[in-house]
Amino acid sequence: MKLPEKVTIYEVGPRDGLQNEKTIVPAEVKVEFIRRLAAAGLPIVEATSFVHPTWVPQLADAAEVMTALGDAGRDLPVLVPNERGLDRALELGLKHIAIFGSATETFARKNLNRGLDEQFAMFEPTVRRAREAGLDVRAYVSMCFGDPWEGAVPVEQVVSVGKRLFDLGASQLSLGDTIGVGTAGHVKRLIGAFVDAGMVTDHLAMHFHDTYGQALANTFSALQEGITTFDASAGGLGGCPYAKSATGNLATEDLVWMLTGLGIEHGVDLDAVVATSAWMAGHLGRPSPSAVVRALTPPAG
Numbered sequence: 001m002k003l004p005e006k007v008t009i010y011e012v013g014p015r016d017g018l019q020n021e022k023t024i025v026p027a028e029v030k031v032e033f034i035r036r037l038a039a040a041g042l043p044i045v046e047a048t049s050f051v052h053p054t055w056v057p058q059l060a061d062a063a064e065v066m067t068a069l070g071d072a073g074r075d076l077p078v079l080v081p082n083e084r085g086l087d088r089a090l091e092l093g094l095k096h097i098a099i100f101g102s103a104t105e106t107f108a109r110k111n112l113n114r115g116l117d118e119q120f121a122m123f124e125p126t127v128r129r130a131r132e133a134g135l136d137v138r139a140y141v142s143m144c145f146g147d148p149w150e151g152a153v154p155v156e157q158v159v160s161v162g163k164r165l166f167d168l169g170a171s172q173l174s175l176g177d178t179i180g181v182g183t184a185g186h187v188k189r190l191i192g193a194f195v196d197a198g199m200v201t202d203h204l205a206m207h208f209h210d211t212y213g214q215a216l217a218n219t220f221s222a223l224q225e226g227i228t229t230f231d232a233s234a235g236g237l238g239g240c241p242y243a244k245s246a247t248g249n250l251a252t253e254d255l256v257w258m259l260t261g262l263g264i265e266h267g268v269d270l271d272a273v274v275a276t277s278a279w280m281a282g283h284l285g286r287p288s289p290s291a292v293v294r295a296l297t298p299p300a301g
């Protein structure tokens, strides 16, 4: 069994983790969350979203957060769905954006207010202008395994939409199991289908949500297929406000624990991330859903 020697963890806690929380987290707490995650050795921390503030009120303070981060914030990726979002990111001198498309018609309508094909009319000028301005663009594709309204999503449909998004000019394509229904064999088939369609695994990342407790098994399957970038969220926070039944992401701590056990280099200080998640759980008023955070956090009293 050949596994990669080194993996990049793409931290999404401040964005995917907080976008779905009921408690509005103050901007200064978000800033400290981001700083602590970076200080714990996470090489990439997706900071916030420049989406419509009424669609995701939790991240309506995106500009305030990025301004407070100053120079350090310019290298952190942010979600941008359209040209208006890009303008807001450019005003702040940000250098990395991520667009987010849907593999299904229904979720495109729910999440982006447009159909599957129409989403490309929004992304095309956004990516073109971002690239002309020298920005790096990541592309997400959601509902890669199943969709709460449409059921199982055919692999060919995911490959077709994913490649189309990547070919707009992205440097990486993140395959999202938005509602966490994927299983290990399905992961292997999907990655294989992308490779058969000409994608190199270095350009792919996996984005697992842990709704059915499959995220680590799915990660292991993807490692065996040669994937070296994994999205994860500190403490296992996360979910999508526009996807019924989406729960937390793969927890960064759970991922770090498994990678360490496999002898795969990741560069992250586990204790520092656990302490950060325990601190954030205090702000959110609920315990972290991560098994590793719970195991490593002594009960109060």
Ligand code: HMG
Binding pocket: 016, 019, 049, 050, 051, 052, 053, 055, 056, 079, 081, 082, 084, 085, 086, 088, 100, 111, 112, 113, 140, 141, 142, 143, 175, 176, 177, 178, 207, 209, 239, 240, 241, 242
């Ligand atoms: P829309 O209403 O169709 O927008 O929303 P529009 O283009 O018709 O514009 C309407 C008004 O909104 C205009 O203002 C625009 O300027 C304004 P008006 O002229 O009426 O005064 N507007 C904006 N304002 C601020 N920032 C913007 C922006 N865009 C338009 N960026 C839109 C379309 C895409 C904006 C909306 O649907 C939206 O914001 N959606 C975001 C939903 C979201 O953030 N979902 C969660 C992230 S995706 C996810 O979690 C999945 C992922 O984790 C992977 C996985 O798990 O699979 C990535």
Ligand code: MG
Binding pocket: 016, 176, 178, 207, 209, 238, 239, 240, 249
């Ligand atoms: Mg997600």
